[in-house]
Amino acid sequence: MTLLEDPAGTVVVTRLTAYLLLFVASMSLTYYTMQNSRRRTIRSEMWGYVILAGIAGTLYALTGTAEVIAAAEVLDADIGFVGSIRRLCQLFFIIFLALSMRELYFESPQGTGDRGADLPISIESIRWIEAGFLCIAFLQFMAIILLDLINVTLIVQLAASIGFTLYGVSFATRIKGAAMSSRTVLDTMLTYIIAILLSAGGASAVEVGVLADIQPALVESISIVLTIMSITFLLVLTTRLKQNVADVSV
Numbered sequence: 001m002t003l004l005e006d007p008a009g010t011v012v013v014t015r016l017t018a019y020l021l022l023f024v025a026s027m028s029l030t031y032y033t034m035q036n037s038r039r040r041t042i043r044s045e046m047w048g049y050v051i052l053a054g055i056a057g058t059l060y061a062l063t064g065t066a067e068v069i070a071a072a073e074v075l076d077a078d079i080g081f082v083g084s085i086r087r088l089c090q091l092f093f094i095i096f097l098a099l100s101m102r103e104l105y106f107e108s109p110q111g112t113g114d115r116g117a118d119l120p121i122s123i124e125s126i127r128w129i130e131a132g133f134l135c136i137a138f139l140q141f142m143a144i145i146l147l148d149l150i151n152v153t154l155i156v157q158l159a160a161s162i163g164f165t166l167y168g169v170s171f172a173t174r175i176k177g178a179a180m181s182s183r184t185v186l187d188t189m190l191t192y193i194i195a196i197l198l199s200a201g202g203a204s205a206v207e208v209g210v211l212a213d214i215q216p217a218l219v220e221s222i223s224i225v226l227t228i229m230s231i232t233f234l235l236v237l238t239t240r241l242k243q244n245v246a247d248v249s250v
Contacts, residue, residue, distance in 0.1 A: 012072050018227050019064040025234040026057030032241035041244040044107050049100035060089035084145040084153045090204050098168025105171040158208040165201030169194050192237040199230035
């Protein structure tokens with residue numbers, strides 16, 4: 001069972017509007033993150049992960065739109081398959097944002113101590129291990145989708161969403177609490193990234209409610225609200241990134 005198995009007209013319109021906004025916000029995030037990276041407004045490798053998050057968010061918006069269209073029976077498509085692909089993109093959007101916070105945390109010796117020096121392996125090795133793990137996770141998720149195990153994808157989505165949301169938020173709050181980030185551009189960015197992670201992670205995790213005999217309309221309402229909240233925070237973050245570029249260009 002999926003949230004959009006029997007959608008009402010208002011749900012279709014709301015979802016399509018939300019995904020349109022998400023598409024614009026994600027494209028803008030990708031563009032302005034690339035500009036910030038090029039101008040080195042903050043010297044960090046985290047920009048690469050944020051760019052990947054923007055790309056994942058764009059794919060999330062496109063597959064989400066396709067899911068809504070399939071649910072409305074405008075096109076003949078397997079809503080379960082399309083919905084699973086959408087959940088995969090949604091999950092990787094959260095994962096890449098979380099990893100960007102991990103990257104920034106270990107690159108912040110001024111306020112947090114040189115964390116990387118205390119690790120048994122190098123940061124570069126950690127990146128390669130993470131990349132391998134993500135590839136394996138992607139292949140496993142795709143195998144589950146191809147086997148049409150929709151309920152399994154929801155359970156995996158729940159566990160991964162909660163895990164990576166907490167992972168990213170924990171690093172972001174530690175950086176935010178450091179003296180180096182207080183009352184700065186970075187502090188503002190961290191505030192909105194935390195908000196995006198919490199709302200996007202919540203929207204992803206709440207979908208499993210359809211497996212717990214919770215009224216689908218209630219689950220759908222909560223999911224839409226959290227999704228729109230995450231898009232709102234994403235738009236504000238993008239505006240902040242745009243301002244960073246403008247400040248450097250002056």
